[in-house]
Amino acid sequence: MFWEKDIETMDVSELRELQLDRLRTILIRANATPYYSQIYKQIGFDPSDVKSLDDIQGLPFTSKNELREHYPYGFLAVPRDEIVRMHSSSGTTGRPTVVFHTMRDIDNWANLVARSIYMAGARRSDVFQNTMGYGLFTGGLGFHYGAEKIGMMVIPSGPGNSQRQIVFMQEFDTTAIHILPSYALHLLDVFEELSLDPKKDVKLRMAFIGAEPHSEEMRKKIEDSYDIDAFNSYGLSEMCGPGVAFECPEKNGLHVWEDNFLIEIIDPQTLKLLPDGEEGEIVFTTLNREGMPLIRYRTRDLARIYPDPCPCGRTHRRMSRIKGRDDDMLIIKGVNMFPIQIETALMKFPEIGRNYQIILETVGHMDELTIEVEILTPADDMRVYERLRGHIAEAIRDEVLVKPKINLVQPGTIKRAEGKAVRVVDKRGKN
Ligand code: ADP
Ligand code: ZN
Numbered sequence: 551m552f553w554e555k556d557i558e559t560m561d562v563s564e565l566r567e568l569q570l571d572r573l574r575t576i577l578i579r580a581n582a583t584p585y586y587s588q589i590y591k592q593i594g595f596d597p598s599d600v601k602s603l604d605d606i607q608g609l610p611f612t613s614k615n616e617l618r619e620h621y622p623y624g625f626l627a628v629p630r631d632e633i634v635r636m637h638s639s640s641g642t643t644g645r646p647t648v649v650f651h652t653m654r655d656i657d658n659w660a661n662l663v664a665r666s667i668y669m670a671g672a673r674r675s676d677v678f679q680n681t682m683g684y685g686l687f688t689g690g691l692g693f694h695y696g697a698e699k700i701g702m703m704v705i706p707s708g709p710g711n712s713q714r715q716i717v718f719m720q721e722f723d724t725t726a727i728h729i730l731p732s733y734a735l736h737l738l739d740v741f742e743e744l745s746l747d748p749k750k751d752v753k754l755r756m757a758f759i760g761a762e763p764h765s766e767e768m769r770k771k772i773e774d775s776y777d778i779d780a781f782n783s784y785g786l787s788e789m790c791g792p793g794v795a796f797e798c799p800e801k802n803g804l805h806v807w808e809d810n811f812l813i814e815i816i817d818p819q820t821l822k823l824l825p826d827g828e829e830g831e832i833v834f835t836t837l838n839r840e841g842m843p844l845i846r847y848r849t850r851d852l853a854r855i856y857p858d859p860c861p862c863g864r865t866h867r868r869m870s871r872i873k874g875r876d877d878d879m880l881i882i883k884g885v886n887m888f889p890i891q892i893e894t895a896l897m898k899f900p901e902i903g904r905n906y907q908i909i910l911e912t913v914g915h916m917d918e919l920t921i922e923v924e925i926l927t928p929a930d931d932m933r934v935y936e937r938l939r940g941h942i943a944e945a946i947r948d949e950v951l952v953k954p955k956i957n958l959v960q961p962g963t964i965k966r967a968e969g970k971a972v973r974v975v976d977k978r979g980k981n
Pocket of ligand 1: 638639687688759760761762763764782783784785786787788849851871872874875
């Protein structure tokens with residue numbers, strides 16, 4: 551059941567003590583970086599004064615901006631010689647940032663991924679197909695090393711080449727897969743083209759899905775279509791990559807590995823700390839990193855902490871699935887909404903296919919919201935479409951308070967991104 555039972559089920563007060571111990575060490579280590587040493591001087595901070603976890607609140611936040619301004623080596627805490635790996639964010643928002651790891655960091659990261667997927671039920675007898683990008687993106691290599699640590703047979707297939715992915719699954723009896731949720735749905739079209747049934751013709755039993763926001767309904771759709779268990783995997787390159795927070799078999803929130811990461815939730819506007827249970831921006835401090843310590847790193851991701859203990863016995867607190875990044879928020883006709891809310895409404899319709907896009911335009915000085923969505927099977931009768939359009943528009947209006955125009959399109963029509971799905975096309979002010 552447990553990869554590291556002692557740590558995973560550690561008494562909460564002991565866990566806090568371990569965190570404090572590691573926090574002190576990391577704050578001292580950060581003083582070796584050009585960036586934090588200068589911050590410490592500016593605010594007159596002495597890491598040896600830290601007596602409790604709350605003392606971290608005396609330190610400023612770090613954001614992507616600082617990482618960019620002090621690119622490339624401003625956050626390095628060890629001589630360059632000790633660095634064995636560089637990674638980069640996928641650059642979803644602006645210029646990518648770089649992160650450096652020592653050998654110990656890499657090892658520790660692999661252990662966190664192993665702990666995460668073992669928790670979900672992966673075992674050495676599994677054949678693991680890793681369809682995430684290898685290279686600068688952390689999804690591929692991060693999972694690769696973790697899966698090898700468990701002793702699974704790893705197929706480093708990488709992304710794309712969908713027919714070959716299915717051939718691999720069939721020929722090597724893949725049982726576990728790491729896949730973007732949007733790609734998991736897309737792959738269903740390819741199964742169909744090959745006249746194969748993903749429930750019967752492959753031996754998949756579990757998927758690790760993450761790296762992009764997705765709804766509970768999307769998870770269900772993936773689980774039902776493949777007849778598998780799908781587990782939510784959360785991470786970001788600035789912390790390591792995957793292995794920061796992961797779902798246990800309860801599938802009700804993601805355990806944040808608190809022995810490695812100190813989590814705070816803040817109000818992104820006032821920057822005030824929020825109590826457990828309230829939704830806000832996730833802020834992380836690395837507690838166990840040599841190469842590049844990060845203090846109070848603002849992720850821009852919105853979630854909340856579940857304060858109650860998890861029935862699985864792990865004491866590391868859980869966070870909710872990510873609602874989106876605070877810059878994902880759409881303001882349409884003055885109403886605030888997140889793409890994931892639209893997805894939640896869409897996924898409830900069995901007639902709906904595997905891809906959708908949210909299009910925003912200005913029509914006669916007014917915002918117009920159009921949802922383009924692929925349908926599963928073409929209908930002969932146009933009235934079926936009309937009714938469906940009406941029902942979808944109402945379901946979305948109930949969720950986000952704005953009634954969209956619904957555009958039903960044939961399967962495979964909507965252009966797919968190569969990496970993380972691009973759900974929103976904002977043409978406002980451009981037409
Ligand atoms: P980039 O910021 O360029 O996308 P990363 O590749 O490091 O760089 O991606 C990390 C981000 O991906 C997270 O901050 C979060 O926004 C998103 N993400 C990762 N895992 C999940 C997940 N399980 N659910 C929702 N969003 C996720
Ligand atoms: Zn649990």
